[in-house]
Amino acid sequence: MPRFLTLVRIQEGSFRLEDADAGFEERMGALFEEITKAGVMLETAGLKPTSESTRITWSGGKLTYTDGPFTETKEVVGGYSITQCRDKAEAMEWGKRFLEVHPAEWDVTVEVREIEEM
Numbered sequence: 001m002p003r004f005l006t007l008v009r010i011q012e013g014s015f016r017l018e019d020a021d022a023g024f025e026e027r028m029g030a031l032f033e034e035i036t037k038a039g040v041m042l043e044t045a046g047l048k049p050t051s052e053s054t055r056i057t058w059s060g061g062k063l064t065y066t067d068g069p070f071t072e073t074k075e076v077v078g079g080y081s082i083t084q085c086r087d088k089a090e091a092m093e094w095g096k097r098f099l100e101v102h103p104a105e106w107d108v109t110v111e112v113r114e115i116e117e118m
Contacts, residue, residue, distance in 0.1 A: 002114050003084050004091035009109040010078035027101040044081035
């Protein structure tokens with residue numbers, strides 16, 4: 001079965017988990033329990049803020065290092081998951097369900113990409 005990387009994109013600093021509605025954590029926990037029991041979830045995690053990250057760029061045969069935060073970036077990857085699904089449609093369904101547990105006033109995007117197996 002193919003594996004999929006789901007990138008969770010957010011506008012960093014636009015919301016805080018502490019401000020979520022009372023049922024958010026319960027809904028998210030139930031979804032994670034369901035996807036784990038279904039044998040689909042292989043790995044998932046949130047990422048620390050860009051203020052704690054460094055970009056390494058290769059250009060013109062030279063490396064440059066840029067410490068965050070990255071002010072020119074509006075949207076960042078705030079988390080990820082690796083799932084093993086029957087097909088892209090199933091991976092997208094899980095991504096849709098993940099988004100639907102979030103408060104309506106939050107802007108969150110997921111990008112679902114199949115991992116190329118070599």
